[in-house]
Amino acid sequence: MAQRLLKRPIGLLFVPVRTQYLSRSFSTVLDTPVDPSTQQITPPTSQRSVFQDALQAAGPRTNWTREEIAEVYNTSLIELTYAASAVHRRFHDPAAIQMCTLMNIKTGGCSEDCSYCAQSSRYDTGLKATKMSSVESVLEAARVAKENGSSRFCMGAAWRDMRGRKTNLKNVKAMVTGVRDLGMEACVTLGMIDAEQAKELKAAGLTAYNHNVDTSREHYPSVITTRTYDERLKTIQNVQEAGIHVCTGGILGLGEKARDHVGLIHTVSTLPAHPESFPVNALVPIKGTPLGETQTISFDAILRTIATARMVMPKTIIRLAAGRHTMAEEKQIMCFQVGANAVFTGEKMLTTACNGWEEDKAMFERWGLRPMAMKETIGEKDKITEDIVAATPEEVTQATSATA
Numbered sequence: 001m002a003q004r005l006l007k008r009p010i011g012l013l014f015v016p017v018r019t020q021y022l023s024r025s026f027s028t029v030l031d032t033p034v035d036p037s038t039q040q041i042t043p044p045t046s047q048r049s050v051f052q053d054a055l056q057a058a059g060p061r062t063n064w065t066r067e068e069i070a071e072v073y074n075t076s077l078i079e080l081t082y083a084a085s086a087v088h089r090r091f092h093d094p095a096a097i098q099m100c101t102l103m104n105i106k107t108g109g110c111s112e113d114c115s116y117c118a119q120s121s122r123y124d125t126g127l128k129a130t131k132m133s134s135v136e137s138v139l140e141a142a143r144v145a146k147e148n149g150s151s152r153f154c155m156g157a158a159w160r161d162m163r164g165r166k167t168n169l170k171n172v173k174a175m176v177t178g179v180r181d182l183g184m185e186a187c188v189t190l191g192m193i194d195a196e197q198a199k200e201l202k203a204a205g206l207t208a209y210n211h212n213v214d215t216s217r218e219h220y221p222s223v224i225t226t227r228t229y230d231e232r233l234k235t236i237q238n239v240q241e242a243g244i245h246v247c248t249g250g251i252l253g254l255g256e257k258a259r260d261h262v263g264l265i266h267t268v269s270t271l272p273a274h275p276e277s278f279p280v281n282a283l284v285p286i287k288g289t290p291l292g293e294t295q296t297i298s299f300d301a302i303l304r305t306i307a308t309a310r311m312v313m314p315k316t317i318i319r320l321a322a323g324r325h326t327m328a329e330e331k332q333i334m335c336f337q338v339g340a341n342a343v344f345t346g347e348k349m350l351t352t353a354c355n356g357w358e359e360d361k362a363m364f365e366r367w368g369l370r371p372m373a374m375k376e377t378i379g380e381k382d383k384i385t386e387d388i389v390a391a392t393p394e395e396v397t398q399a400t401s402a403t404a
């Protein structure tokens, strides 16, 4: 739009002066002509905000403070989702979604009191405890998963820990080696493990070990009382020290507050190295458990958590886990847009329902998504061990062009 000439009084004279249209912060144009000489122009600051730093990141950093993560988390959702999407595209191919299948290799009868879990022996959920599955049946299930596009096969057992489970561990190791021989990533979740057991699993070829911290340190005691947050972190430490990738995340909808989502992300993003995988579960309330009647978490909180995790842990695979089957397709796509890049797919996910392979293939087709190839997964590439990276503009350019 052309600039207009206005008459401005100087003393008794009226002289024509040129005025400018000023941009608003949200990029529309002021339609009232303003004299620039009367404007207070704020000088550009050399200090970038935490949000801007996260947006410009060229790599992972592990020195996040809670306040910094809260600042990212509390950014308006429209800005946060856009920024998370930009970060996601810098570090990942947004079309590639890792397909994983999770099999329960030993169901129920667990001595722990996790108040969301159908497999705890403390609650009457109608679930029948089973013995451990045979190695052959597990490998057959892995073969089927691979044929359907899954590149990662996860195996879960409802145990508190692996103490005194020598035969069980031997069988799990055979399963791990068998899954790896199929050319898939292998992940297990067996409860707490010590340093020696972690080394044995590493020697068997284990790609990743799942051990969720579930929620923030503060909210944790109102969800689980039979093992501490620090015990969980000790297992994660054993896994990391054995050179196995860590898969650790949380469950949203356990009666927590927004600050607990911040606390959860803070815990995992300040580990010595970011987890390779961050699963985001939405509670599926199970009748008979203490959280069986809990109201489901709102979608904006799920989206905000995923977007924040993406900005804080740019390289990590973010895994849309339990509860995905309750989300409409459009909501799942929004999660992929802001950084989620893995799903559990198959017949079942532990004891809860799961989106089936055919359903996921059709969704991928509609939206131009594709299963992540093995060579693209972090489990097969590098470990996330880089420490703090304060990106310079040159590094940002390099990182952006490298992934373009």
Ligand code: SF4
Residues within 6 Å of the ligand: 110, 111, 112, 113, 114, 117, 118, 119, 120, 157, 158, 159, 160, 191
């Ligand atoms: S979540 Fe795991 S440890 Fe907790 S009760 Fe369920 S099976 Fe046991």
